[in-house]
Amino acid sequence: xxxxxxITIERDPQADDSSVRVFLLGSCLAAVLHHRQMxxxxxxxxxxxxxxxxxxxxxxxGKSTLLNEFLRRGYSMLSDDIVAIxxxxxGEPVALPGYPQTNLWADAARHFELDTKSLHQVRPSMQKxxxxxxxxxxxxxxxxxALYGLSSTNRDVLDxxxxxxxxxxxxxxxxxxxxxFLRGLGMQAIHFALATKVASTVPVKRMRRxxxxxxxxxxxxxxxxxxxxxxxxPEEGEExxxxxxxxxxxxxxxxxKAKKG
Amino acid sequence: xxxxxxxxxYPKSGNTWMRALLANxxxxxxxxxxxxxxxxxxxxxxxxxxxDNVGVEASDLLPDEIDxxxxxxxxQMAAENAAxxxxxxxxxxxxFTYNADGHPLLSxxxxxxxxxxxxxxxxxxxxxxxxxxxDVETSVKRMGDPDFGFVSSKKRLFNQLEQxxxxxxxxxxxxxxxxxxxxxxxxxEDMKADTVGTFGGAVRFSGLEFDEARVAKAVDHASIARLQxxxxxxxxxxxxxxxxxxxxxxxVGDWRDELSEELVARVVADHSTVMRRLGxxxxxGEVTIGPAxxxxx
Numbered sequence: 001x002x003x004x005x006x007i008t009i010e011r012d013p014q015a016d017d018s019s020v021r022v023f024l025l026g027s028c029l030a031a032v033l034h035h036r037q038m039x040x041x042x043x044x045x046x047x048x049x050x051x052x053x054x055x056x057x058x059x060x061x062g063k064s065t066l067l068n069e070f071l072r073r074g075y076s077m078l079s080d081d082i083v084a085i086x087x088x089x090x091g092e093p094v095a096l097p098g099y100p101q102t103n104l105w106a107d108a109a110r111h112f113e114l115d116t117k118s119l120h121q122v123r124p125s126m127q128k129x130x131x132x133x134x135x136x137x138x139x140x141x142x143x144x145x146a147l148y149g150l151s152s153t154n155r156d157v158l159d160x161x162x163x164x165x166x167x168x169x170x171x172x173x174x175x176x177x178x179x180x181f182l183r184g185l186g187m188q189a190i191h192f193a194l195a196t197k198v199a200s201t202v203p204v205k206r207m208r209r210x211x212x213x214x215x216x217x218x219x220x221x222x223x224x225x226x227x228x229x230x231x232x233x234p235e236e237g238e239e240x241x242x243x244x245x246x247x248x249x250x251x252x253x254x255x256x257k258a259k260k261g
Numbered sequence: 262x263x264x265x266x267x268x269x270x271y272p273k274s275g276n277t278w279m280r281a282l283l284a285n286x287x288x289x290x291x292x293x294x295x296x297x298x299x300x301x302x303x304x305x306x307x308x309x310x311x312x313d314n315v316g317v318e319a320s321d322l323l324p325d326e327i328d329x330x331x332x333x334x335x336x337q338m339a340a341e342n343a344a345x346x347x348x349x350x351x352x353x354x355x356x357f358t359y360n361a362d363g364h365p366l367l368s369x370x371x372x373x374x375x376x377x378x379x380x381x382x383x384x385x386x387x388x389x390x391x392x393x394x395x396d397v398e399t400s401v402k403r404m405g406d407p408d409f410g411f412v413s414s415k416k417r418l419f420n421q422l423e424q425x426x427x428x429x430x431x432x433x434x435x436x437x438x439x440x441x442x443x444x445x446x447x448x449x450e451d452m453k454a455d456t457v458g459t460f461g462g463a464v465r466f467s468g469l470e471f472d473e474a475r476v477a478k479a480v481d482h483a484s485i486a487r488l489q490x491x492x493x494x495x496x497x498x499x500x501x502x503x504x505x506x507x508x509x510x511x512x513v514g515d516w517r518d519e520l521s522e523e524l525v526a527r528v529v530a531d532h533s534t535v536m537r538r539l540g541x542x543x544x545x546g547e548v549t550i551g552p553a554x555x556x557x558x
Contacts, residue, residue, distance in 0.1 A: 022321045058309045059320045060418040107417035126323060127416045154502045180313055212502035 004035025030178040039085040039194040042177040045078035046070045047138045051145030052095040056175035061150040065108045069220040076136040093198045100137035144202040152211035156241040168204035264339040264373035266348040271432045273388035274380040275449040285479035293482035296491045305353035306422045328360035332368035339371035348373045356427040357435040380449035381541045383516035404429040405531040430535040450550045456480045485511040
């Protein structure tokens with residue numbers, strides 16, 4: 001790695017192309033972004049009418065699965081797993097496009113009824129598959145609209161809550177991809193300034209779902225509602241179960257119909 | 262110089278109780294430590310700790326590659342802690358096993374000592390079933406399965422890495438018979454019978470400054486009744502989904518009411534050697550809670 005402009009690869013003669021690619025597009029890419037003084041978040045990003053919406057969280061929190069649910073609903077993507085953020089000429093944070101691919105584990109691929117035999121394995125003998133998304137990919141920088149920190153809990157809870165200011169500040173820098181690289185690069189101050197700028201100008205929210213069962217469609221429902229300004233956050237101390245949410249939506253839908261009729 | 266003190270155990274053997282005791286001892290506060298803010302977590306097998314320390318996502322690595330990196334994760338953690346006078350207490354359910362390079366997953370270089378927590382396997386079988394979505398027969402079967410582990414599925418991503426547990430006996434032996442590590446055995450039954458004395462022994466073994474009043478306070482703050490009360494009030498983040506409660510009864514001898522004669526016989530047949538060694542079987546082959554039959558430390 002040379003100053004964020006060049007990557008030199010010393011290849012193990014036995015390494016396969018896919019494996020080299022995986023690490024190049026993961027930690028190496030993150031190091032380049034850090035070098036270039038961009039904010040590299042561990043997140044997936046979709047494009048909506050009002051701007052880029054990011055789903056942040058460590059591996060295993062459902063970023064790629066949620067991204068795929070939105071692709072299924074017709075949205076386009078900016079990036080899966082790593083999202084680079086810079087300030088544009090007006091000083092607003094924008095998300096840059098990554099590359100048109102998303103990775104899905106076998107279980108999630110089956111959920112989306114994708115035939116894994118027709119998909120490329122991310123690495124040989126790994127049950128993780130690459131899905132090409134050239135048809136639903138945005139190729140320009142997009143201003144940020146909202147950031148959701150994904151998490152799961154051992155309770156039957158499905159909700160979105162605006163992070164308090166202090167928590168929002170933590171959520172953004174804590175979601176930095178390969179954050180430990182920053183210290184070695186001496187980039188902590190630059191990184192912190194950018195993360196603070198993002199957290200103070202873009203809505204940051206926490207999304208919680210149960211850590212059992214496949215609730216990705218309901219998670220996407222709640223985020224769509226929230227983006228449309230039609231979601232009411234539960235009161236402090238109150239919890240909404242998945243069933244509560246589904247019932248409330250059904251009630252709202254039938255009330256809407258009655259009004260129209 | 263302080264490294265890692267592993268809180269090593271087969272599941273349902275008092276690991277969380279020990280963590281609660283240590284957390285209260287170390288913080289030495291007027292109020293009990295919140296159960297959702299215990300030390301000793303995340304567990305050694307937490308995915309994020311691996312990703313942060315290795316610099317490559319475990320989700321991009323194959324199982325044998327992950328095992329190859331795991332010792333370095335703990336060496337890195339120990340190195341960062343070296344200047345402190347207090348060890349890192351880290352919970353672990355893995356058996357003590359080696360990777361393909363011949364290195365222990367739980368690096369000896371990173372290890373200051375091991376608090377090995379053990380419990381009568383008959384009670385483990387009952388507690389394990391209550392804690393999980395399976396019946397006691399299944400838990401007895403798993404405790405006898407040398408290939409048993411957590412997070413073995415390769416088809417999806419979990420927030421923990423794969424953990425090989427071996428059989429219950431294999432787990433005990435893997436830790437107690439491993440040369441070159443300092444192991445202090447803590448039996449759940451001794452913790453129940455004499456919490457202050459047994460926990461005090463763990464404090465001394467870990468190289469912490471010993472203070473009798475602090476031990477007594479920690480024991481009070483981390484009593485089963487207080488842990489249950491906290492869970493009732495605010496939940497416990499480590500409880501598996503769908504289970505009524507994590508802190509259930511904490512009783513010794515529950516197996517007498519909950520295991521059939523056939524299952525008792527099976528557990529004893531599967532684990533008699535190690536049960537004898539730990540004092541869970543007497544010379545006549547009866548289940549007991551006598552002193553350990555041989556030097557176990």
